[in-house]
Amino acid sequence: MGRLEIRPEEHAALVDGRPLSLTVRELQLLISLSQHPQRIMTREELFAEVWGGQPRDDDRSVDVYVSRLRAKLGEALPGRSLIHTHNGIGYRFSPDG
Amino acid sequence: MGRLEIRPEEHAALVDGRPLSLTVRELQLLISLSQHPQRIMTREELFAEVWGGQPRDDDRSVDVYVSRLRAKLGEALPGRSLIHTHNGIGYRFSPDG
Protein backbone atom coordinates (compact mmCIF):
# COMPACT_ATOMS: atom_id res chain seq x y z
CA MET A 1 0.00 0.00 0.00
CA GLY A 2 1.15 3.51 -0.68
CA ARG A 3 3.90 2.07 -2.79
CA LEU A 4 5.50 3.99 -5.60
CA GLU A 5 7.02 2.13 -8.48
CA ILE A 6 8.85 3.68 -11.36
CA ARG A 7 9.40 1.90 -14.64
CA PRO A 8 11.48 4.02 -16.96
CA GLU A 9 11.43 1.45 -19.77
CA GLU A 10 7.64 1.52 -19.72
CA HIS A 11 7.40 5.28 -19.35
CA ALA A 12 5.27 4.73 -16.32
CA ALA A 13 5.06 5.50 -12.64
CA LEU A 14 2.69 3.39 -10.59
CA VAL A 15 1.12 3.83 -7.19
CA ASP A 16 -0.35 0.60 -5.90
CA GLY A 17 -0.30 -0.67 -9.44
CA ARG A 18 -2.31 2.23 -10.82
CA PRO A 19 -0.42 4.50 -13.19
CA LEU A 20 0.00 8.15 -12.39
CA SER A 21 -0.89 10.40 -15.27
CA LEU A 22 2.33 12.30 -15.63
CA THR A 23 3.48 14.29 -18.60
CA VAL A 24 6.75 13.41 -20.28
CA ARG A 25 8.70 16.10 -18.46
CA GLU A 26 7.18 15.25 -15.13
CA LEU A 27 8.07 11.61 -15.57
CA GLN A 28 11.61 12.40 -16.67
CA LEU A 29 12.10 14.54 -13.62
CA LEU A 30 10.71 11.87 -11.32
CA ILE A 31 13.00 9.30 -12.92
CA SER A 32 16.04 11.52 -12.53
CA LEU A 33 15.29 12.23 -8.92
CA SER A 34 14.48 8.66 -8.04
CA GLN A 35 17.61 7.30 -9.64
CA HIS A 36 19.65 9.07 -7.01
CA PRO A 37 17.72 8.48 -3.81
CA GLN A 38 18.81 10.45 -0.76
CA ARG A 39 21.24 12.42 -2.83
CA ILE A 40 20.93 16.16 -3.05
CA MET A 41 20.74 17.09 -6.70
CA THR A 42 21.37 20.60 -7.87
CA ARG A 43 19.08 22.31 -10.33
CA GLU A 44 21.89 22.17 -12.85
CA GLU A 45 22.15 18.40 -12.56
CA LEU A 46 18.43 17.90 -12.84
CA PHE A 47 18.15 20.29 -15.72
CA ALA A 48 20.99 18.55 -17.55
CA GLU A 49 19.32 15.16 -17.16
CA VAL A 50 15.82 16.21 -18.07
CA TRP A 51 16.21 19.09 -20.48
CA GLY A 52 19.82 18.62 -21.55
CA GLY A 53 22.39 21.36 -21.60
CA GLN A 54 22.48 23.90 -18.88
CA PRO A 55 19.81 26.26 -17.64
CA ARG A 56 19.72 30.00 -18.01
CA ASP A 57 20.81 31.87 -14.93
CA ASP A 58 17.25 32.63 -13.89
CA ASP A 59 15.60 29.44 -15.14
CA ARG A 60 12.86 28.11 -12.87
CA SER A 61 11.73 25.14 -14.95
CA VAL A 62 12.97 22.65 -12.40
CA ASP A 63 11.07 24.35 -9.62
CA VAL A 64 7.87 24.49 -11.61
CA TYR A 65 8.05 20.82 -12.45
CA VAL A 66 8.95 19.83 -8.93
CA SER A 67 5.87 21.71 -7.84
CA ARG A 68 3.68 19.87 -10.36
CA LEU A 69 5.19 16.54 -9.47
CA ARG A 70 4.58 17.13 -5.80
CA ALA A 71 0.99 17.98 -6.52
CA LYS A 72 0.38 14.75 -8.40
CA LEU A 73 2.35 12.61 -5.97
CA GLY A 74 0.60 14.26 -3.08
CA GLU A 75 -2.74 13.35 -4.54
CA ALA A 76 -1.79 9.74 -5.04
CA LEU A 77 0.17 9.41 -1.80
CA PRO A 78 -1.32 11.77 0.74
CA GLY A 79 0.80 12.52 3.74
CA ARG A 80 4.08 11.55 2.18
CA SER A 81 6.62 14.06 1.02
CA LEU A 82 9.05 12.36 -1.28
CA ILE A 83 10.82 15.38 -2.68
CA HIS A 84 12.71 17.54 -0.22
CA THR A 85 13.98 21.04 -0.90
CA HIS A 86 17.54 21.94 0.02
CA ASN A 87 17.60 25.65 0.04
CA GLY A 88 20.24 27.25 -2.11
CA ILE A 89 21.21 23.91 -3.64
CA GLY A 90 18.45 21.78 -5.11
CA TYR A 91 16.21 18.82 -4.34
CA ARG A 92 16.48 15.38 -2.81
CA PHE A 93 14.32 12.34 -3.41
CA SER A 94 13.57 10.20 -0.38
CA PRO A 95 11.64 7.01 -1.15
CA ASP A 96 10.44 6.66 2.41
CA GLY A 97 8.80 10.03 2.67
CA MET B 1 26.78 4.64 14.75
CA GLY B 2 27.05 8.29 15.53
CA ARG B 3 29.34 8.69 12.58
CA LEU B 4 29.68 11.97 10.79
CA GLU B 5 30.50 12.03 7.12
CA ILE B 6 31.07 15.11 5.04
CA ARG B 7 30.77 15.15 1.28
CA PRO B 8 31.57 18.54 -0.13
CA GLU B 9 30.95 17.53 -3.75
CA GLU B 10 27.44 16.43 -2.86
CA HIS B 11 26.67 19.44 -0.70
CA ALA B 12 25.90 17.08 2.12
CA ALA B 13 26.85 16.16 5.65
CA LEU B 14 25.59 12.81 6.84
CA VAL B 15 25.12 11.30 10.25
CA ASP B 16 24.62 7.57 10.05
CA GLY B 17 23.75 8.01 6.41
CA ARG B 18 21.01 10.54 7.02
CA PRO B 19 21.65 14.04 5.75
CA LEU B 20 21.80 16.90 8.19
CA SER B 21 19.71 19.84 7.10
CA LEU B 22 22.36 22.50 7.05
CA THR B 23 22.18 25.80 5.27
CA VAL B 24 24.79 26.65 2.67
CA ARG B 25 26.84 28.75 5.06
CA GLU B 26 26.65 26.19 7.82
CA LEU B 27 27.83 23.50 5.50
CA GLN B 28 30.66 25.63 4.14
CA LEU B 29 31.84 26.32 7.64
CA LEU B 30 31.68 22.67 8.61
CA ILE B 31 33.64 21.76 5.51
CA SER B 32 36.30 24.34 6.25
CA LEU B 33 36.68 23.22 9.81
CA SER B 34 36.70 19.54 9.01
CA GLN B 35 39.28 19.90 6.28
CA HIS B 36 41.81 20.87 8.93
CA PRO B 37 41.10 18.48 11.77
CA GLN B 38 42.80 19.16 15.09
CA ARG B 39 44.14 22.42 13.77
CA ILE B 40 43.20 25.66 15.45
CA MET B 41 41.77 27.95 12.81
CA THR B 42 41.51 31.67 13.36
CA ARG B 43 38.35 33.57 12.62
CA GLU B 44 40.19 35.25 9.78
CA GLU B 45 41.02 31.93 8.15
CA LEU B 46 37.52 30.63 8.53
CA PHE B 47 35.99 33.84 7.30
CA ALA B 48 38.26 33.87 4.28
CA GLU B 49 37.29 30.31 3.34
CA VAL B 50 33.57 30.64 3.88
CA TRP B 51 32.76 34.25 3.15
CA GLY B 52 35.81 35.25 1.16
CA GLY B 53 37.82 38.37 1.85
CA GLN B 54 38.47 39.43 5.37
CA PRO B 55 36.07 40.25 8.16
CA ARG B 56 35.40 43.64 9.66
CA ASP B 57 37.16 44.28 12.92
CA ASP B 58 34.06 43.58 14.97
CA ASP B 59 32.57 40.86 12.80
CA ARG B 60 30.93 37.99 14.69
CA SER B 61 29.62 35.98 11.75
CA VAL B 62 31.95 33.07 12.41
CA ASP B 63 30.86 32.85 16.03
CA VAL B 64 27.20 32.96 15.11
CA TYR B 65 27.58 30.17 12.60
CA VAL B 66 29.71 28.06 14.90
CA SER B 67 26.92 28.37 17.41
CA ARG B 68 24.32 27.25 14.88
CA LEU B 69 26.48 24.41 13.68
CA ARG B 70 27.00 23.20 17.21
CA ALA B 71 23.29 23.26 17.79
CA LYS B 72 22.55 21.09 14.77
CA LEU B 73 25.46 18.75 15.35
CA GLY B 74 24.51 18.44 18.97
CA GLU B 75 21.03 17.37 18.00
CA ALA B 76 22.26 14.74 15.60
CA LEU B 77 25.17 13.60 17.75
CA PRO B 78 24.25 14.14 21.39
CA GLY B 79 27.09 14.08 23.83
CA ARG B 80 29.79 14.83 21.34
CA SER B 81 31.44 18.21 21.00
CA LEU B 82 33.24 18.38 17.72
CA ILE B 83 34.03 22.08 17.63
CA HIS B 84 36.29 23.43 20.36
CA THR B 85 36.80 27.08 21.21
CA HIS B 86 40.31 28.41 21.62
CA ASN B 87 40.00 31.62 23.46
CA GLY B 88 41.45 34.63 21.76
CA ILE B 89 42.32 32.62 18.66
CA GLY B 90 39.55 30.69 16.97
CA TYR B 91 38.11 27.22 16.68
CA ARG B 92 39.31 23.65 16.27
CA PHE B 93 37.53 20.69 14.77
CA SER B 94 38.05 17.35 16.44
CA PRO B 95 36.45 14.41 14.60
CA ASP B 96 36.43 12.22 17.67
CA GLY B 97 34.49 14.57 19.88
Add this chain to the structure above:
DNA sequence: GCACCCGTGAAGATCCTGTGAACAGCAGGC
Protein backbone atom coordinates in the same frame (compact mmCIF):
# COMPACT_ATOMS: atom_id res chain seq x y z
C1' DG C 1 36.97 43.58 39.98
C1' DC C 2 38.15 44.65 35.39
C1' DA C 3 38.77 44.12 30.60
C1' DC C 4 38.09 41.43 27.06
C1' DC C 5 36.04 37.50 24.71
C1' DC C 6 32.39 34.33 23.48
C1' DG C 7 27.43 32.24 23.14
C1' DT C 8 23.30 33.09 21.38
C1' DG C 9 18.38 35.10 20.82
C1' DA C 10 16.18 38.37 17.98
C1' DA C 11 15.10 41.66 14.13
C1' DG C 12 15.36 43.34 9.64
C1' DA C 13 17.23 42.84 5.09
C1' DT C 14 17.99 39.88 1.54
C1' DC C 15 17.67 35.92 -1.13
C1' DC C 16 15.24 31.68 -2.57
C1' DT C 17 11.21 28.84 -3.48
C1' DG C 18 6.16 27.62 -4.37
C1' DT C 19 2.84 28.18 -7.41
C1' DG C 20 -1.05 30.39 -10.16
C1' DA C 21 -1.54 32.27 -14.56
C1' DA C 22 -0.58 33.70 -19.29
C1' DC C 23 1.02 32.37 -23.60
C1' DA C 24 2.77 29.47 -27.47
C1' DG C 25 3.17 25.21 -29.86
C1' DC C 26 1.34 20.91 -31.25
C1' DA C 27 -1.79 17.05 -32.43
C1' DG C 28 -6.28 15.35 -33.38
C1' DG C 29 -11.09 15.78 -34.92
C1' DC C 30 -14.31 17.80 -37.71
Add this chain to the structure above:
DNA sequence: GCCTGCTGTTCACAGGATCTTCACGGGTGC
Protein backbone atom coordinates in the same frame (compact mmCIF):
# COMPACT_ATOMS: atom_id res chain seq x y z
C1' DG D 1 -8.67 25.53 -42.11
C1' DC D 2 -10.52 26.07 -37.51
C1' DC D 3 -11.40 24.72 -32.97
C1' DT D 4 -10.19 22.11 -28.73
C1' DG D 5 -7.44 20.20 -25.30
C1' DC D 6 -2.94 19.16 -23.60
C1' DT D 7 1.86 20.20 -22.70
C1' DG D 8 5.79 23.04 -22.06
C1' DT D 9 7.83 27.57 -21.01
C1' DT D 10 8.06 31.75 -18.82
C1' DC D 11 6.64 35.44 -15.76
C1' DA D 12 5.16 37.50 -11.42
C1' DC D 13 3.97 37.73 -6.87
C1' DA D 14 3.64 36.01 -2.05
C1' DG D 15 5.49 33.58 1.39
C1' DG D 16 9.30 31.26 3.49
C1' DA D 17 14.16 30.48 4.58
C1' DT D 18 18.56 32.27 5.25
C1' DC D 19 22.02 35.80 6.22
C1' DT D 20 23.72 39.64 8.63
C1' DT D 21 24.03 42.42 12.34
C1' DC D 22 23.05 43.96 16.89
C1' DA D 23 22.70 43.51 21.82
C1' DC D 24 22.76 41.44 26.09
C1' DG D 25 24.54 38.25 29.42
C1' DG D 26 27.78 34.93 30.85
C1' DG D 27 32.58 33.28 30.71
C1' DT D 28 37.69 33.68 31.06
C1' DG D 29 42.06 35.25 32.48
C1' DC D 30 44.65 38.64 34.80
